[in-house]
Amino acid sequence: MKAGAVQLKGTAYILPDSREHQELFQWLAEEVAGMGGEAAFVRADRVETVPDIEIVALFERRKALDYRPLAEALVVMEREIDGTRQGGRTSAAKALRSRIAKITKDFEEARRTDFFSSTAGRDLGIRIERVQSALSELAAAGQAPRSAGIPIRSPETYQGIRWVTRRDPFVDRMASAWLIRKFIDAEAAFGFIDGEEVAAAGPGVVAYDVRGGEFSHVGNLCTFEVLVRSFALKDPALAKVVEIVHDLDVKEDRYRRAEAAGVEEILEGVRRTAADDDDALKRGMAVFEMLYAAKSR
Secondary structure, eight states: OTTOOEEETTTEEEOOOOHHHHHHHHHHHHHHHHTTOOOOOOOOSOOTTSOHHHHHHHHHHHHHHHHHHHHHHHHHHHHHHHHHHHHTOGGGHHHHHHHHHHHHHHHHHHHTTOTTOOHHHHHHHHHHHHHHHHHHHHHHHHHGGGGTTOOOOOGGGGTTOEEEEESSOOHHHHHHHHHIIIIIOTTOEEEEEOGGGGGGOOTTEEEBSSTTOSBOOBTTBOHHHHHHHHTTOOOHHHHHHHHHHHHHHHOOOSSOOTTHHHHHHHHHHHHHHOSSHHHHHHHHHHHHHHHHHHHTO
């Protein structure tokens, strides 16, 4: 079954107890009865003749079979990445990113029914993250000359600052505001200005993601990426968020993160339902906090 059920001794299909699974089995039983057949749906605390460990093993074997094609595809990719590194062909990374995006999407779908966090699933997830990191390194190597010259800043010198940006905040401005609060100044204040007001911002105010601002796009890097590099932030979970923000803001599709489209939809919903720019920025920052937490698993 697509729901992830396994067959127990050829007589019944079982799933872990949850409200969703109860509704599924109840619906299936009603469908079978409606077609003139017979079906029974029961809940049980245990199966007396089968230890829990054996039931869990059934689910793990099922998931190992589901993961096998992805693991085999990943082996091929790992070899190709090694060849790309040795040959210095960073341009080949674009095709590889497209393939890892497909593998990642299929893995996330398969993991929905990995109810007991199987060893095969955990190992495959780690390998996928390593491949994604390797491809990010290849992409960075190919783009390094375009992002050179970004000076390193110290967070200590940016405390108590009011950060201002363009009105109608969206992906880059929301993500940048979250990063500022998360990694630079937890008490940072934010405001909005028109482009021509940057020069008259005054002391104690830093403009970002606006023409003429202290932090904005550099080469093919969005403001969020420039902030990460400016403050030399090293964090595996943050690196994943960087890739999503880049793909959404620069529209370059460099990293092909499968979850990028979903994040954009949520942020579009935030922008459409927010009371004003302050509300939109605050809610957008909350989205990136949750995204970062998910990537920190």
